Amino acid sequence: MQTLPKKLKKEPLIDGVFEIRFTSVFPAGGILPGILYGELDGNKAIEQLPMAQIPQAMRDADPNLQFAPLSRLDWEQFYINVGDHSVSIGFKHPYPGWTSFKPAITKVMEALKGATFIKSVERYALKYIDLLPATSLREQVDFVNFDVTLAGHKLENEAFQLRLEIPRDGFLHAVQVVSSATAILQSESRQGLIVDVDTIAIQESISFDELLIEFSDKLDAIHQANKQIFFACLKPETVTALEPEYE
Numbered sequence: 001m002q003t004l005p006k007k008l009k010k011e012p013l014i015d016g017v018f019e020i021r022f023t024s025v026f027p028a029g030g031i032l033p034g035i036l037y038g039e040l041d042g043n044k045a046i047e048q049l050p051m052a053q054i055p056q057a058m059r060d061a062d063p064n065l066q067f068a069p070l071s072r073l074d075w076e077q078f079y080i081n082v083g084d085h086s087v088s089i090g091f092k093h094p095y096p097g098w099t100s101f102k103p104a105i106t107k108v109m110e111a112l113k114g115a116t117f118i119k120s121v122e123r124y125a126l127k128y129i130d131l132l133p134a135t136s137l138r139e140q141v142d143f144v145n146f147d148v149t150l151a152g153h154k155l156e157n158e159a160f161q162l163r164l165e166i167p168r169d170g171f172l173h174a175v176q177v178v179s180s181a182t183a184i185l186q187s188e189s190r191q192g193l194i195v196d197v198d199t200i201a202i203q204e205s206i207s208f209d210e211l212l213i214e215f216s217d218k219l220d221a222i223h224q225a226n227k228q229i230f231f232a233c234l235k236p237e238t239v240t241a242l243e244p245e246y247e
Contacts, residue, residue: 002231003246004224004227004228005239005245006247007097007245008242008243009242009244009245010243011094011242012130012131012133012242013130014130014131014185015090015127015128015129016090016091016126016127016129017088017090017126018101018105018127018219019086019087019088019089019124020087020088020109020123020211021067021085021124022086022087022121022122023118023119023120023122024084024118025117026117027056027084027085028082028084028085028115028118029052029071029084030070031117032082032087032112032115033046035111035112035115036073036082039111039114040075040107040111042076043074044073044074044076045073046072046073046074047072047074048071049072049081051069051070051083056084059084060084067083067085069083070082075104077091077096078091078092078104079091089105098223102216102220109211109212110212112208113208113209113212118208120206120207121205122205123201123203124200124201125200125201126198126222126223127198127199127226128226128230129194129195129196130194130195130196131181131183131192131195132193132195132238132242133192134191134192134193135191137158137159137179137180140179140193141155141156141160143238144195144233144235145232145233145235148162159180160178160179161176161178162176162178168225170201170202171199171201172200173197173199173200173226174198175195175196175198175229176194177193177194177196177233178193178194178196179193181193195233195234197229197230197233199225199229201218
C-alpha cells in the first residue's frame with residue numbers, strides 16, 4: 001500500500017465538505033438552522049441562500065434541487081449548509097487540517113441528535129477539491145497518473161475534463177480532473193489543474209443513531225479512503241513537487 005504524506009508544505013487544497021443526505025417526516029430546511037444555532041457554541045450567523053426563494057413544490061419535484069442548500073450558518077472557521085434533506089459542513093480557506101475539521105463535523109452531527117424528525121440517513125460523503133498551480137496544459141497533463149487516448153489521439157497538450165466513478169473498499173469515489181481551472185481564494189486567484197474527489201459511503205439507509213455508532217472510526221475511514229484516491233491520481237514527481245512530509 002502506498003505510504004501517504006501526513007501533510008504537504010505546498011498545500012493545494014481549496015475546499016472540502018462533509019455531507020449527509022436524509023429522509024425526514026417533513027422538509028427540514030426551515031427548522032434545522034435554528035437547532036444548530038442553539039446547540040453549537042461560538043460565533044454564529046445565519047443567512048438565507050437564493051435557493052430558498054424557489055417554491056417548496058418546485059424543489060420537491062426537481063431531483064436536482066431536493067438536496068440543494070437553503071440556508072448557511074457561519075460558525076467560527078467553518079460553515080454549515082442546510083437543505084430540506086441535507087446538511088453539509090465545510091471550512092473557510094485555508095484548510096485547518098483534519099485534526100480541526102473532524103471535531104467540527106462531529107459537533108454538528110451531535111447537535112442534530114435532537115432532530116427526531118430525521119427518519120433515515122441515505123448516504124454520507126466527504127469531498128475534497130485540490131488545485132495544482134500551472135499555466136501550461138502540457139504541465140497539467142503531466143501532473144496526473146493517467147494515459148488517455150481517444151479516437152486514436154493521445155492527450156498530451158490539450159484542455160480536458162475527465163470524470164470517473166471508482167468503487168473501492170466499500171466506497172464510491174467520484175473523481176473529476178479538470179484542466180485550465182481558476183479559483184478565487186479570498187483576494188488570491190489561482191490557476192491550474194483541479195482534482196476533485198467525492199468519496200461516498202455505499203450503504204443501505206440507516207437511522208441517524210446508527211450513523212453515530214463508532215462515528216469517529218467512520219470519519220477516519222472515509223477520510224483515509226479519499227486521501228488514498230487523491231494521491232493515486234498524481235504521479236510520484238507531482239507529489240514530490242508538493243513537498244510532502246511523512247511521519
